[in-house]
Amino acid sequence: MCAEINMAKQAIHDKFETHIKIAEAKLDVVKAQAESAKADAKIKVVAELLARKRALQLELKALKKLGGDRWERAKADLEAHIAHFEKLLKDAESKAKAG
Numbered sequence: 001m002c003a004e005i006n007m008a009k010q011a012i013h014d015k016f017e018t019h020i021k022i023a024e025a026k027l028d029v030v031k032a033q034a035e036s037a038k039a040d041a042k043i044k045v046v047a048e049l050l051a052r053k054r055a056l057q058l059e060l061k062a063l064k065k066l067g068g069d070r071w072e073r074a075k076a077d078l079e080a081h082i083a084h085f086e087k088l089l090k091d092a093e094s095k096a097k098a099g
Contacts, residue, residue, distance in 0.1 A: 012075060013064055019082050020056050023089055027053060030089070033096040045092050052085050 027049050034042030059078045066074050 009064075009071070013060065016060055016063070016078060016082060019086070020053065020060065023082075023086055024053060026089055026093060030092045030096050042092075042096060045095075049085070049089060049092060052081075052088070056081060056085060 027046070030042075030049070031046045034046045056078070059074070059081060063071065063074045063078055
């Protein structure tokens with residue numbers, strides 16, 4: 001049973017890691033667009049997104065060390081934070097394409 005729980009936790013960890021990596025790739029595109037346009041507002045958004053990405057990576061690392069109820073709460077929090085980050089990133093992508 002413990003092995004099944006660990007496998008399930010690892011699968012969720014891997015899923016979150018994949019979401020973060022995909023978002024990171026998109027962030028690199030937005031960053032390149034912002035730098036080439038020399039738009040201060042876009043660069044500020046990129047800096048904020050980079051900081052949020054680093055925070056997500058730290059949360060993901062911390063999640064791996066938790067167990068029980070704390071793991072469940074941290075998982076839910078991380079899932080919400082990733083969804084929010086992806087929304088911010090999508091907004092930044094739209095603005096980069098428009099401008």
